[in-house]
Each structure stands twice: as C-alpha cells, then as structure tokens.
Amino acid sequence: MPETAAVSIRNLSKSFDGTEVLRDVSLEVQPGEVVSILGSSGSGKSTLLRCINWLEQPDRGDIRIAGDRIGVSDTGKPMSRRELAGMRARLGMVFQGFNLWPHLSVLRNVTEAPIHVQGLSKAEADERAMALLEKVGMADKREQYPYTLSGGQKQRVAIARALAMQPKVMLFDEPTSALDPELVGEVLGVIKDLSKEGYTMVLVTHEMEFARAVSDQVVFLDKGIIIEKSHPSEFFENPKTDRVRRFLELEAPAV
Amino acid sequence: MSNWDILWSSYDVFLSGFYNTLKLFGLSAVLAFLMGSAMVFLLEGSRPRLKVPLRIFIDGMRMLPFLILAYLLYYGLPSAGIRMSAWTAGIIALVIYHGAYFAEILRGCRSTFAQGQVEAAIAQGFSQPKMFMRIILPQLILKTRGLLGNQLIILLKDTAFLVIITVRELTAAASSLSSTYFIPMEAFIVVIGFYWLISIGLELFIKMIGRFGAKRGFENA
Numbered sequence: 129m130p131e132t133a134a135v136s137i138r139n140l141s142k143s144f145d146g147t148e149v150l151r152d153v154s155l156e157v158q159p160g161e162v163v164s165i166l167g168s169s170g171s172g173k174s175t176l177l178r179c180i181n182w183l184e185q186p187d188r189g190d191i192r193i194a195g196d197r198i199g200v201s202d203t204g205k206p207m208s209r210r211e212l213a214g215m216r217a218r219l220g221m222v223f224q225g226f227n228l229w230p231h232l233s234v235l236r237n238v239t240e241a242p243i244h245v246q247g248l249s250k251a252e253a254d255e256r257a258m259a260l261l262e263k264v265g266m267a268d269k270r271e272q273y274p275y276t277l278s279g280g281q282k283q284r285v286a287i288a289r290a291l292a293m294q295p296k297v298m299l300f301d302e303p304t305s306a307l308d309p310e311l312v313g314e315v316l317g318v319i320k321d322l323s324k325e326g327y328t329m330v331l332v333t334h335e336m337e338f339a340r341a342v343s344d345q346v347v348f349l350d351k352g353i354i355i356e357k358s359h360p361s362e363f364f365e366n367p368k369t370d371r372v373r374r375f376l377e378l379e380a381p382a383v
Numbered sequence: 384m385s386n387w388d389i390l391w392s393s394y395d396v397f398l399s400g401f402y403n404t405l406k407l408f409g410l411s412a413v414l415a416f417l418m419g420s421a422m423v424f425l426l427e428g429s430r431p432r433l434k435v436p437l438r439i440f441i442d443g444m445r446m447l448p449f450l451i452l453a454y455l456l457y458y459g460l461p462s463a464g465i466r467m468s469a470w471t472a473g474i475i476a477l478v479i480y481h482g483a484y485f486a487e488i489l490r491g492c493r494s495t496f497a498q499g500q501v502e503a504a505i506a507q508g509f510s511q512p513k514m515f516m517r518i519i520l521p522q523l524i525l526k527t528r529g530l531l532g533n534q535l536i537i538l539l540k541d542t543a544f545l546v547i548i549t550v551r552e553l554t555a556a557a558s559s560l561s562s563t564y565f566i567p568m569e570a571f572i573v574v575i576g577f578y579w580l581i582s583i584g585l586e587l588f589i590k591m592i593g594r595f596g597a598k599r600g601f602e603n604a
Contacts, residue, residue, distance in 0.1 A: 181506055209429075209510065217508030227503035231521050231599050241507035244517055275600025286503075293507055 132195040134159045134297050134328040135180060140189035142175055142352075149175050150186070151352040157297065157345075162329045164339035164360075167349035168375060173332045176349065177301050180330065181219045182212060193218055194296050217245060220290030224302040226282040228274040228289070234261065235270040238289045246293065253292075260288040264318050280311030284318055291322075298322065300331040336379050340364050348372050386566040390573055393560055400556025401577050407470075407542045407552055408581065411477035412535055418478060419485025423493055423523070424515050426486075441490075444483030449541050452476045457548040473545040481538045488530045489523045496522070525596040532589035536582055543578075553577055 135157040142150040149172040157163050165173040178184040180191055182199045191198050198215045201207045207215070228237050238257035242248040248256070261267040264284040274282055283303055290298060300319065304312040316338050323329060323342045333339055339346060339360065346363040348356040348371075356363060356372050367373045390397075422441065425433050444452075457472040467475070496519065504514040524531065543554040553574045561570040596602075 183502055183506065213505075213508040213510055216506055219506070221503070221506035223499055223503060225499045227497070227499035229500055229503070229518055229522075230601070231525060240517065241504075241509065244513055245508045245510075273599045289503075289507075 131159060133157060133192070134161070134194055135330065136192040136195075137176075137180070138190050138192075140176070140179060140186045140191065142172075142179060142184060142186045149352050150179070153189070153349075153352070153354055155347060155354065155357070157328060157330055159296075159328050160326045161344045162323045162327075162331065162342050163345045163347060164343040165330065165332045165347045165349060166334075166336075166339060166375075171349040172352040173349045174301055177299050177330060177332050180297075180299055181216050181221055183221075213245070217241070217293050218296045220293060220295035220298040222283070222286050222290050222298065222300045222303050224305050226274075226279070226286045226306070228282055228286055230274050232273075233270065234266060234272050234274070234277070234285050237274070237285055238292045241289070242292050257288070257292055260291050261285070263291075263321070264288045265314075278311060279307045280314045283307065283315045287315075287318055287322075296328065298327055298329045300329065300333070302332050302334065304333070304335060334379070336364070336376070348375070386564070386569045389564050389566060390560065390569055396556045396560055397553070397573060397577065400551065400553040400574070403551055404539075404542055404553040404577070405581065407473060407477070407545070407550070408539050411474050411481065411542075412538055414474070414478045415481040415538065416485050416531075418482030419487075419489055420520060422482065422486040423489040423520075424512070426490060426493075427511060427515065429511055437486075441483045441486050444480055445487060447480070449476070449480050450544050450547065452480055453544055453548050469545070469549045472548060473542075473550045476545075477538060477541060480541070481534060484534050484537075485531070488527050488534060489520075492523045492527045493519065522601075525592065525599065525601040528589055528592045528596060532585060535585050535589075539578065539581055539585070 133156045135155070137153060137155040140150055140153040141148065153176060155163070165176060167173045175184055179186045180193075180198075185199060190200065193215060196215065199207055199212065201211055229240065232240060235254065235257055238260060239250070239253035242253040242256060243250060258267060258270070261270055264287055266281060266284050266288065269277065269281065269285075274285070277285065287303075303319065304315050307315065312335070316335060319329070319331070320338075320342055331339070331343070343360045346356075346358060346360045347354055348363070350371055355369055356367065358368070363372070364376065367376060422437055426437055453473065453476040456467070456476050457469060460466070460472075500518060501514065504518045509518070542552055545552055546555040546558055549555075557570040557574040561567040
C-alpha cells in the first residue's frame with residue numbers, strides 16, 4: 129500500500145471576483161519530498177499555496193494533509209475555527225514579507241505559538257526555540273527585536289518560528305522575493321539544509337537554480353493550470369511545452 | 384486666619400475628595416479601556432451582526448456631551464424606574480462614554496494593522512481571542528499610546544463633572560469649601576494642583592509605555 133501523501137490536492141478550483149485563478153489543480157506531495165511551484169506572476173502559484181492551509185478557501189476540490197481533509201469536516205460542513213486552527217498548526221508557513229511580530233523579541237516570536245497554541249511550558253518552548261534558532265544561525269540574536277534585523281535575518285527567524293510548531297509540511301511563499309540580492313543566499317541555505325534533513329516542503333519561488341537543486345518535483349502553473357509536473361532535471365533540461373521553454377529562457381537565460 | 388490657613392485646616396476634605404477622584408478615575412479608566420478593547424475585538428469581523436450596532440453606539444457616544452450623559456443616567460433614568468447611586472451612575476457614565484472613545488482610537492489603528500501579521504498568527508493556529516490578546520492589542524496600545532494618554536487625561540477631567548450629580552470627588556470638595564468659607568479662588572487653585580498631580584503621574588505612565596515601545600521600534604506615537 130502506498131504511503132499517505134503529506135499533501136494531496138484534488139481538482140482544486142478558485143476564483144477571485146469571477147476571474148478563475150486555479151483550474152482543476154491536482155498535486156501530491158509525498159512525505160520528505162520537496163516540491164517547487166514555478167510560474168510567472170499571476171499564474172496562481174501563491175494562491176495554490178495559500179489554499180493548502182486555508183488562508184484562501186478554494187471554491188471546489190479538496191485538500192488533505194496527511195490524509196485528513198482541511199477546511200471541511202467529516203460531516204461535510206465547513207470546519208469550526210477550532211478544528212481549522214488544529215489543522216493549520218500542522219503546517220508551517222513562511223511568507224514573502226516575513227510577518228514577524230514586532231513587539232516580541234526573536235525568541236518570543238518563535239515560542240509564541242508553542243506556548244499559547246500548543247500549551248508548552250515556557251521552559252520547553254525556550255529549549256525547542258533555541259535549538260531552532262541555532263539551526264538557522266540566529267541564536268545570538270534571541271533577545272533582539274525584529275526591527276533591528278536585516279531582511280535575511282528576519283526570514284530565518286520566520287522559518288524557525290514556523291518550524292517551532294513541528295509541522296508535518298513547510299510552505300514557503302516566495303521566501304526570498306522581498307530580499308536584497310546579497311541576502312538571498314543565507315535564506316536559501318537554511319531551506320536547503322531543511323531539505324537535507326528530510327522536511328516535507330512546498331515552495332513557491334522565482335529562484336530557478338535553487339528550485340533545480342533542492343526539488344524532487346517541479347510544478348509549472350500557467351493561468352491557474354498545471355501544465356508541467358516533472359523531475360527538475362527533466363523540467364530544466366528537457367521541458368515538454370513551449371510555454372515552459374519560453375519561461376525558462378526569460379527567467380534563466382543560458383550563460 | 385488667612386484663607387490658606389482655613390483650607391489647610393480642612394485638608395481632610397481635600398484628601399477625601401482626592402481619594403474619591405483617584406478611585407473614580409482608576410476604576411473607570413480600567414473598565415473603559417477593557418470595554419473599548421472588547422468592542423474592537425467584537426468588530427474583528429467574525430460577528431457581522433454586531434458591527435452596525437457597535438458602530439452606532441461608538442459614534443453616538445462620541446456625539447454626546449459627557450455632562451448630558453451623566454445627567455441622563457442619574458436624573459433621567461429614575462423616571463424609567465431605574466435608580467442608582469451617584470457613584471454607580473458616575474462610573475457607568477465615565478466607562479461607556481470613554482469606552483467608546485478608546486474603541487474608536489484602537490479601531491482606527493486596527494484598520495491600518497499589517498494583515499500579514501494576522502495571517503502569520505492564523506497560520507500558526509491561533510484562536511481569534513488569543514491572537515487579539517497576544518498579537519494585535521499589545522501593538523495597538525504601543526502605537527496609540529499618545530492618543531490613549533490624551534483620552535485618559537480627558538477622562539480625569541470629566542470626573543469633575545460628576546460634582547453635578549453629587550459625587551463627592553475633588554471638585555465637590557473645593558466647591559463645598561469655597562461656598563462654606565467663600566474662598567473660591569484659593570479652594571479651586573488647590574484642586575488644580577491635585578489634578579496636575581494625577582496628570583503628571585499619567586504622563587510618566589505613558590512615557591514608560593513609550594520607552595517599552597521604542598525598544599521594539601515603535602517610535603512615532
């Protein structure tokens with residue numbers, strides 16, 4: 129019997145004000161797998177990612193996290209806030225704009241949800257947080273406040289914050305798009321380390337080289353439709369469609 | 384005996400007035416702030432049916448002179464069969480009136496709050512009340528501390544109106560001494576000093592919040 133997929137998306141559709149942004153999208157992410165979602169802006173890739181943790185509600189289709197459906201309870205009714213919060217806590221999300229909480233120190237940003245959502249003691253949460261801050265290279269900044277950090281440092285803290293809930297799947301929504309070019313590397317380095325440790329990750333990105341290096345599967349969205357889904361070597365070396373070929377020429381011109 | 388000596392010999396009247404004003408102010412400031420925060424929480428969007436009544440209440444209160452509200456509660460309501468002590472009426476008036484102002488100050492700031500921070504909290508599984516208490520409200524306080532401080536000073540000054548409905552606070556103390564001995568000038572100068580004392584305490588409190596905020600990058604308020 130095959131393993132239960134970490135994320136299973138079936139026939140997902142979503143419109144904003146009558147404009148269809150996702151059309152019948154299906155995708156499976158196996159445990160330990162890294163999947164990159166590529167596509168030009170407006171292709172629906174961020175919306176797809178945000179549907180996975182129900183920050184956007186799809187119009188049709190279903191999404192399962194490790195076998196359990198998100199957003200809709202067993203009775204077919206919309207999930208209660210409580211049930212939904214429980215499902216969301218299984219997913220770690222990293223945003224393009226970091227979204228750290230400015231009134232809390234680096235350490236408290238990371239311990240906030242473990243203490244106040246999962247009910248960990250402060251000591252347990254601190255221990256867990258320090259290990260994660262160590263992992264992302266931010267342990268020495270634990271007492272600082274977000275406004276004193278660079279973009280790259282903020283994003284590394286945001287990654288530690290998401291990991292602190294011990295999620296089954298990590299979702300990255302263009303994690304380096306708001307960063308100065310010289311800061312991109314430190315964040316990608318952290319994500320790459322996570323991929324080596326076997327984290328299951330879904331990644332929306334514009335970093336082609338990076339997607340190629342870390343992904344087990346690359347998905348290409350165009351106008352809300354998945355038009356290619358393949359292994360990165362195949363995707364980058366030998367794209368099946370003209371659309372992808374054009375995209376690759378524009379995004380990653382041959383040197 | 385000079386006028387000042389007369390006042391000195393009645394210092395206990397001032398002290399009891401001062402104590403009552405502090406009690407009135409402290410109690411209604413805390414309750415009004417809690418009420419304002421609760422209203423902003425209820426406006427968060429999960430309860431659409433409450434939105435319109437809350438907005439009407441908030442705007443209605445803000446369009447009403449405080450004195451009329453106090454009159455209404457103390458002298459008006461008995462004709463509807465609701466009787467309460469001057470203290471109760473005074474505190475209720477202060478709380479609902481300034482609660483509406485606190486709500487409006489916090490609501491204005493909430494509407495400019497970065498949605499990304501809210502999404503980050505939702506994505507981590509925060510419940511609405513926890514998110515409001517832990518993520519949103521602390522930042523609203525830090526950002527609006529200047530306006531909140533102003534409102535607290537207005538609240539303090541509004542306690543003086545309650546002399547009209549027979550609450551024995553500072554202004555009532557001065558008023559009774561001034562009419563007993565006919566020394567209005569000196570009596571009222573003394574109470575101004577007491578009001579200043581409380582205001583300075585308030586200023587220091589707001590400055591403390593300011594330092595707390597500045598450490599976290601909340602510079603302008």
